């Protein structure tokens with residue numbers, strides 16, 4: 001196992017221009033790889049699986065900001081709320097309510113992003129535009145304690161067609177802009193999480209300020 005230092009430095013340079021934050025996606029990779037990237041100054045790491053994340057946290061420095069980027073089940077929220085920095089994949093009101101409940105229990109304020117379905121593939125999770133508007137309207141009418149909605153997250157189609165992928169990112173950006181004007185309690189739209197190893201440049205061009213990159217940094221996953 002080895003991290004790709006050259007790729008890391010290059011990505012850091014590219015991101016410095018836009019001011020976007022890099023989340024290094026370390027799912028399936030050993031704690032030693034995370035430690036190596038941490039040694040280069042990286043502090044934001046993303047994981048997809050609750051058990052894997054909970055196992056890794058005690059092995060690694062305490063000032064790491066852990067991003068949960070996977071599909072989160074309500075019954076597992078309680079395991080990550082004590083330490084998580086940002087939950088990217090909120091895709092239902094039920095899940096948001098559970099985060100609120102656990103946040104209050106743990107005396108924490110948890111920042112979350114709402115996941116929007118922007119890809120053509122049926123299998124990707126997320127709200128559609130109507131569901132997003134509905135959830136935000138309900139939240140404005142009845143803010144949930146302990147949670148702050150910081151913006152949106154999305155995954156583009158797994159496609160080599162840059163026009164398709166670019167259009168999907170621009171669509172998410174337009175939804176972000178549309179809702180960024182909301183200013184109620186518990187709403188602060190300042191984060192737009194989009195872009196992975198294969199498409200982060202297109203995402204940055206569309207206005208992403210949070211990219212989630214795994215394989216370019218850590219190598220391909222098995």
Ligand SMILES: *Cc1c(COP(=O)(O)O)cnc(C)c1O
Nearest residue numbers: 025069196197198212213214215
């Ligand atoms: C795995 C994963 C990534 C990183 O993917 P790479 O192609 O390895 O950069 C980003 N976002 C989410 C939601 C993921 O599940």
